[in-house]
Amino acid sequence: MTSIDISNLTKEYGTTRAVDRLTFTVEPGRVTGFLGPNGAGKSTTMRLALGLDRPTSGSATIGGRPYATIEEPLRHVGALLDAQAAHGSRTARNHLSALAVSNRIPARRVDEVLEETGLASVAGRRIKTFSLGMRQRLGIAAALLGDPQVVLLDEPSNGLDPEGIIWIRELLRRLARDGRTVLVSSHLMNETASFADHIVVLGRGRLLADTPMQDFLDAHSHARVRVRTTDPARLRAVLVRKGYEVAQSDDGRWTVDGAQAAEIGALAATEGIPIMELADEQASLEQAYLTLTADDTEFTAASPTTAQEA
């Protein structure tokens, strides 16, 4: 089994504690979204897992071993940390070929990953002429080159166009379906909700959540129903009589707090009130995330009220 195991990991830079006694495991067969405000410690954790920095204490291992002890690591672990890292004067194909040779990866993989990341037609171009999105695709191509069991991607959607964002989502889902271990950091909540099965949330270097996506959404949602009817006056009267709190939104829909769609549906049916739309509302990942991290955001713009109070 090839998991990423972070155990009591701490990293200090001078007086800054970037990662603070962090413990979690990234399991194979699912996509784990890695979330947290700016400066929360996501990139530092990934760098420590990849042996690019030494922990102050604790450990980060992949498949039970420190990254530095893995032979021909690209065949086991693929990573995208910084899309700008590739040498600008090389062509995309040369860059990937050099990586392949140094890790005894068959040359045919270079063409396969160029194809897979949509870069085949620009493979002969120098990297310095690449847009951010193309560099990002090249970084992903390098991460996939060795057909690794474990993939770590830091903000892979950065700079990608809408088609690229759909592509990366499908790629991540497929990697997880293949049984690989996939850790992906992102600031885009809708995006993360679309590909992650599980999330790990950091705040100021500490673990705030390590939970299946659905459990996280459920825990931060409170029961509320959205309903639309052709007879709002009667629906409202019935609901108020039954003690529900009802509010009308700008788009003509009604929201009923503390209720389930099934009970509102049954009530409307008994009363013979026509219903055109009825659904339980769920918190979005963004709402749930903002609630969780509200106290752990290092960099926040002062709101006008706060500024006046200060």
Ligand SMILES: Nc1ncnc2c1ncn2[C@@H]1O[C@H](COP(=O)(O)OP(=O)(O)OP(=O)(O)O)[C@@H](O)[C@H]1O
């Ligand atoms: N090489 C370094 N030297 C000094 N401080 C560092 C170094 N690398 C990171 N830090 C500090 O460690 C903390 C965590 O940074 P890190 O980049 O890991 O956060 P992050 O969650 O990836 O943030 P972002 O979402 O902005 O990318 C920050 O306070 C950062 O300033």
